[in-house]
Amino acid sequence: MQSQDFFLPIKKELHKTEKELFKAIDTQQPMLKNASEHLIHAGGKRLRPAFVLLTGCCFTSQIDHLIPMAVAMELVHMATLVHDDVIDNSLSRRGRDTVKACFGNRMSIYSGDYMLAKALQKVGEYNRADLVTIVSEASVKVCQGEIVQLQSSFDVGQGFIEYLRRIERKTALLISVACQMGALLVEASPLMTNAMRRYGYYLGMSFQITDDILDFTADESILGKPTGSDIRQGIITLPALYALRKSPDALRLRSILSSADNVARDADEALSIVIRSGGIEYSQQVAGKYITKAHKMLDMIPESQGRKALSQIADFICVREY
Numbered sequence: 333m334q335s336q337d338f339f340l341p342i343k344k345e346l347h348k349t350e351k352e353l354f355k356a357i358d359t360q361q362p363m364l365k366n367a368s369e370h371l372i373h374a375g376g377k378r379l380r381p382a383f384v385l386l387t388g389c390c391f392t393s394q395i396d397h398l399i400p401m402a403v404a405m406e407l408v409h410m411a412t413l414v415h416d417d418v419i420d421n422s423l424s425r426r427g428r429d430t431v432k433a434c435f436g437n438r439m440s441i442y443s444g445d446y447m448l449a450k451a452l453q454k455v456g457e458y459n460r461a462d463l464v465t466i467v468s469e470a471s472v473k474v475c476q477g478e479i480v481q482l483q484s485s486f487d488v489g490q491g492f493i494e495y496l497r498r499i500e501r502k503t504a505l506l507i508s509v510a511c512q513m514g515a516l517l518v519e520a521s522p523l524m525t526n527a528m529r530r531y532g533y534y535l536g537m538s539f540q541i542t543d544d545i546l547d548f549t550a551d552e553s554i555l556g557k558p559t560g561s562d563i564r565q566g567i568i569t570l571p572a573l574y575a576l577r578k579s580p581d582a583l584r585l586r587s588i589l590s591s592a593d594n595v596a597r598d599a600d601e602a603l604s605i606v607i608r609s610g611g612i613e614y615s616q617q618v619a620g621k622y623i624t625k626a627h628k629m630l631d632m633i634p635e636s637q638g639r640k641a642l643s644q645i646a647d648f649i650c651v652r653e654y
Contacts, residue, residue, distance in 0.1 A: 338641045338644050338648070339382055339641070340641070341386065341389055341638055341641050342389060342395070342638075342641075345396065345399060345402070346382060346402075348396070348399055349402045352399055352400070353407070354369065356403050356450050357369065357407070357447060367431050367439050367440070368446060368447060370431050371410050371413065371414060374428045379539075379645075380405035380406050380408075380507060381402030381403065381406045382402075383405075383511050383642075384398050384402040384510045384511075384517075385402055385514065386514070386638045386641050386642050386645075387511045387512075387513075387514025387515050387528050387532075388514040388517060388518045389636065390514075390515075390520075390633050390634070390636050390638035390642070391634075391636075391638075392518045395518070397517065398517050400454045400455075400458070401454070401455065401458070401463075401513050401514070403454050404454040404455045404467065405451075405510045407448070407450055408448060408451045408471055411445070411451065412444075412474055413425065414430075414431050414441075414444035414447070415440070415441065415444045415478070416478070417430040417432045418432050418437050418440045418441060418444075419478070419482065422561075448471065452467065452468065455467045462516075463513065463516065463517075466509060470506060470509045473501045474501055474502070474505060474506060477500070477501025477502045478501075480497075481498055481502065484568070485565065486566040486568075486589060486591065486592060487568065487590075488586045488590045490573070491573075492570075492573060495568075495569065495570055495573055496537070499537060499541065499544075500533075500536075500537065502540060503536050503537075503539055503540035504533050504534075504535075504536030504539075504540065505533075506536070507532045507536035508529050508530070508533040508536055509532070510532060511531055511532030512525060512528060512529040512532065514528065515528040515529070524632070524633060527629045527630075527633060528629070530625075531626050531642065534625040534629065535622070535623070535626045535645070535646055535649060537622045538623050538646075539649050541615055541618055541619040542619050542649055542650055542652065544570055544571065545570075545571060545612055545615050546653070547563075547569065548560065548571055548607060548612060549612060550653060551653070559603070560600070560603050563589070563595060563599050563603060563606075564599050568589060570611070570618065571606050571609075571612050571614070571615045573611075574606075574610065574614045574615065575606040578610065578611070578614075579605055579609035579611075581605045584601075585605045585606070588601065588602045619649070619650050620650055623646050623647070626646045627646055630642055
């Protein structure tokens with residue numbers, strides 16, 4: 333099944349969302365406009381806006397009023413991507429040049445800031461203080477998560493719980509908020525809203541763990557970035573954490589991963605140690621457990637095309653190749 337099949341219940345609204353994305357970042361500043369549009373043209377899964385819309389259509393067929401929030405969620409996500417590419421010195425994403433590669437660091441930072449500001453502006457259109465508070469607090473935590481990741485680079489002493497907290501803020505939080513927003517805006521009950529929020533959280537955790545697995549296993553042409561990017565940047569993810577504790581070559585792996593110079597020289601050896609350790613299989617099991625929890629949350633939601641699509645997305649997360 334292609335990922336686009338999941339979006340059939342919201343195909344019309346997602347198309348409108350794409351148009352509204354371009355309208356939202358429109359500006360009289362040509363370079364800022366070009367830099368912002370560059371990232372939208374690069375495509376992407378559009379999962380966050382889809383979660384807003386699919387969650388809404390679990391409870392009603394009238395979801396056009398969710399489109400500004402769908403746009404806002406994608407703008408927040410894109411802002412983090414632009415900033416990440418500067419921090420990580422990434423020149424390609426999804427097989428295309430990054431904003432950093434085309435426009436430089438300064439314009440990347442400004443365009444990311446611009447997208448975040450426009451996102452909050454879109455949320456403000458609802459004139460609801462609770463929505464602004466949720467999105468702004470989530471944005472703060474995402475930034476904090478990125479700082480924690482930066483500080484933990486090449487730290488071979490970090491633990492499993494620290495890793496989970498990091499990916500919670502990096503990925504799970506925004507997906508969780510997208511699902512929560514979809515439910516809030518269609519006035520779902522507090523019980524249903526909480527179930528959707530938790531669904532998004534569990535799915536987001538699995539999504540990031542799967543991303544971390546793909547960094548070791550995916551075809552570069554499919555993934556859109558070089559294999560082993562995390563290792564080369566000193567980002568120690570779950571497969572590597574497992575190998576650092578369980579591999580017969582753990583001491584050698586610790587030596588490589590604790591030094592930027594060693595990683596630059598021996599990254600391929602580190603990748604090989606992690607793959608042989610069983611860390612990939614262990615991480616797949618953890619990702620699968622989060623998906624099981626996500627499905628349990630959906631079991632609380634009335635049957636609908638939206639719920640069916642969300643269930644299919646959950647199943648797809650762990651088996652995807654990109």
